[in-house]
Amino acid sequence: MTRSGRPARHSTANTVDGYLGWLARTLRYDAHDEHLATATAFAHALAEQPGTPSFGPAMISRLEGGTARWRVEHLIVYARVLGLPWSRLLAPSYKVSKLFGSRRGIASLLRIHYTDEEEQTAADLVDALYGDDPINTDSWDLLSGYLLVTRRKLGMRTWRLLCERLLLEICATQGADQDIRAEALVRIMAVDRVAEIANEFAIGIASQAGNPMSFMPLKIFQRLPRKAPSDWIVRSLLDPPDRWLLRELFTSVDVLTRGELWEPSTKERAALRTASVDAALDAHTEMEVKRSSLRLLDILDPAAARRVLHRVGDGELVYRAKPSDVTDAQRIRYREFAEQFATTLQEIGPKHRSKWVHGEDRVLVEVVTETLFGSGAAQSGYTALLTNSGYRDALSQAVTDHLADTTTYQDVTVARAMVRLAGKVVSGPAAGRTLLRIIGSSRLDVDTRVQTAWALANAAPRLPRKFMDGILDIRQDRSFGSQAVTVLRAIIAASARAGNTTNLRSVLDDDTAPSPARQECAWWLSLPPGVLAAMQGSTPTSTGSRRVLFGR
Incomplete structure (x- = not known):
């Protein structure tokens, strides 16, 4: 290299x-x-x-x-x-x-042999479902692998309990803990008749009022398109039960169509084309929804996608729409940025970085480039590698420093890439202050600020608790316009993940608060003990200890 x-x-x-x-x-x-x-x-x-x-x-x-x-x-x-x-x-x-x-x-990454002790552990975990006892991440990995390999038969009631519990925990957890649970569900859906049960509960979760992660079942469908309820997905996109699902509905139809697992009729194609154009041109639509709608439109009608993209005119959307094999001045500039960022990471991490042969990590630049500026499922793979690597502490510091530097915001694609990464890795008081400053900055575009609000929600368990005390004041900011409810829901999610029930009850008891926000507060407050324990297990602090959730 x-x-x-x-x-x-x-x-x-x-x-x-x-x-x-x-x-x-x-x-x-x-x-x-x-x-x-x-x-x-x-x-x-x-x-x-x-x-x-x-x-x-x-x-x-x-x-x-x-x-x-x-x-x-x-x-x-x-x-x-x-x-x-x-x-x-x-x-x-x-x-x-x-x-x-x-x-x-x-x-090679699936265990095929289990000891007698592990078989007993799997049986105990099944029993735990009936008592709503906690099941940690490693246990879900063991149980799902065991059920897949042994094809052990369970009663229908047990499968239903397992699917419902797993889907709820997928919605409540974050990071690697969420990824393992998603993998566990994918595994057990390979068992006879379980996919039908899982799809039933997945559709129910996707329709659940107040669930801030109700789109997660759609991400599972994208991984298992052959088992996905394609008719329901398409109907839901054309007549959304909740606009909260739009981004993943567009992506799911895109996956079905590109994989040639579903062929739209002439009437359906026209309706999907109209829905994609309308979403992309709607000034009130979130940027991430526009991005996924344009990707679907590109396969339905490439010429229309180019025309719409020109009318939208957002710098990041234009960049993300470029074919991956095109190398131009913009791509070269972003590659150079990634190289500089990787150099910064190598200067501060990992702890024993001097052990690298020739003093250099020769893979990091590629992983950083694809994490920041890649696209599609591959980007999520590189992001998982980077954020779980030995560079995680260095990432937290470097991303916080970049977001505090005003030059970062001269390029909207760079700024949003850093904001999204911040939600996965930053921690500590400096990071909290920086995120709040971005959210409240009237000089930045609304879409970047909205994405920062969600970065705050993701980072909340790693920030000092005091940052949640006055966070509801953000809802007084009128500059978010039609996305004000989205920002409020991000603030609610941040409060919930930080264990601040005072904020949740404050919004729930406020008759003037928007209905979706109050429903989300009710959802967080109604989570059963086993799911709350899963949340606690997925929120490490910067020191590696576990924070007690809903403790005030």
């Missing part, structure tokens, strides 16, 4: 095993114990793990260099030795393997 980070012709870096090796190495180089950053010492630590096949420094080098195949057992033992949740390695590994790998590669 060249010094700029571009893959060399025969490099293994841009393979699934190469990406997983990079992820594992960054985490090892960021270990709390410096001696683990040395392959020999790490091999000794691995050998001390009970029931784990030992492998020496040479195998560690091959795995991390991408020349040996990663298996799920490797990932789990890495997590154990480094003192990390399994999900820190498993969630990005599953995602990258599905996006970039083969069936054989995906199979």
